[in-house]
Amino acid sequence: MKRKILSIMLTFALVFSLMAGCDTKGSNNGESNSTVTATKTVKITLLNSKGEIQAQLEEAAKVFTKENPNITVEVIPAAAGQSPFEKVTAMYASGNAPTMAMLDPGDIAKFKDKFLDLSGEKWVEDAIDWTLSVARVDGKVIAFPFAVEGYGLIYNKAVLDKAYGGNFDPSSIRTRDALEEAFKKVEAIGVKALEISPMDWSLGAHFLTIAYAAQSKDPAQVAQFLSDLKAGKVDLANNKVFNGLMDTFDMMKKYNIDKNDPLSPTYDRGPELIGKGEVGFWFMGNWAWPQIKEFDTANEQYGFIPVPISNNPGDYGNSQIAVGPSKFIGIDKTQNNAVQQDAAKKFLNWLVYSQTGQDALVNKANVIPAFKNITLEPQDPLAKSIGQYMKESNTLKLEFNTILPPDHWSKLGASMQKYLAGKIDRKGLIDEIENYWKNVQ
Known part of the structure; x- marks a missing residue:
C-alpha cells in the first residue's frame, strides 16, 4: 500500500514538475510566444516633441488601443523649452528610453546606433521621396517622417479684406515694401499689424533658417553654404540674402504689437491675437491652427505669405514658403x-x-502627411495654404535641416531674441552667428 501511495505521489510530482517547466518557459520567452503575445498587454511609449498636438496624440493612442487591445501607448510630452534631443538623451542615460522618439531632423543621425532599421517597412515605398532624405542614414531608413510643415506670415483674411477694401490677394505681397504697405493698411483700420512671437525655437529654427534656405534653389548649394559657414568662409555682413532677411525683420520689429516689451509674449498670445483679429499677421507655422481655431468663431479664412527678403519680386524666396x-x-x-x-x-x-x-493624423492633429497613399487633405486653412504652395512648387525646401546642430535653435534663437530686444545690433548678431558655426563640433 505504501508503495502504491509513493508511486502515485511521484506521478503527481512529475506532472507538476512538467507543468511548472512549461510555465517557466512561457514566462521566460513570453515576449516571443504567440499565445502569450496575443493576450498579454504590451506597453510602449512615444516621446512627443510637438506640444501643440499633445491632446490629439493622446486621443489617437486611445483609439489605437481600442483597436489593438493588447497594446497601450503612453504619450510623453517633452518639456516646454527643452529640445527633444536633450530629453531623449537624458532618457537613454537613465535607462528609460522611449519606444518611439519624435525628434527634429538634425537629431536623427545622432541616434543611428540606437534606432531600429525600418528600411523594410511598407510605408518607406509610400513616403514622398524628399521626406526620406533625413531619415536615411548609412543606407538605412531609421526614422518615420511624421509631418510635413511650413511656416511664414499667417494672415487673417477678414482683417486684410477690410484693410484693402475688397478681396485680399496674398500674391500681391512679394516685396518688403509691399509687406510694409500691408502693415500700414492694417493699422489704418485700427488693428495692429503684426505679432512676433519671441520663442527661441521660432526665431532660431524658423525665421533665421530662411536665410539659409533662400541662398539657392539647389539644396546642395545650401549645404555648401552651411559648410562654408562652419569653416569660417562666409562673411554674413556682405551676404545679400541674410541682410535682406534681416532688413525685413527690422521693418517687422517696427510694427510688432509688443515692440515695447518684445520678449514678454508667450506662444499662446499669438493664436489669440490673430484668431480674434487683433493683428493682421503672425509669423508662425501651420501647426498653430488648433490654437487659432479656439479663438476664431466665424472667419476661418487664413493663409500664408512668404517672408520677402528684397524689393525685387523675382528674387528666390519672395514667392516661396518654407516647407519640409x-x-x-x-x-x-x-x-x-x-x-x-x-x-x-x-x-x-x-x-x-x-x-x-x-x-x-490629418483631421484631428492637422498634420500634412508625408505619404503618397494618404488622400485625406487637412481641412484647416493653414494646411490648405501650405498645400497650395506645394502644388505650385513654390517652396523653400528645408533639406538642410539634416545638418543643423541640435542646439542651433536654442543658441542662435537666444541671439535672435537679443536682436529683437535691441540688446545687440546687426554686427553683434552676425558675430554671434559666425562664432556659433565656427565652434560647431
Missing part, C-alpha cells in the same frame, strides 16, 4: 524589447494605412 519634413519618429532597439518594437511598428503603420489612423 519637420518631425521624425525613431524606434529604439537598445532598451525596448522585440515585442515593443513590433508594437511600435504597428502603431506607425496604423497612422499610414488605417482610416482611423489617417483621421487621427
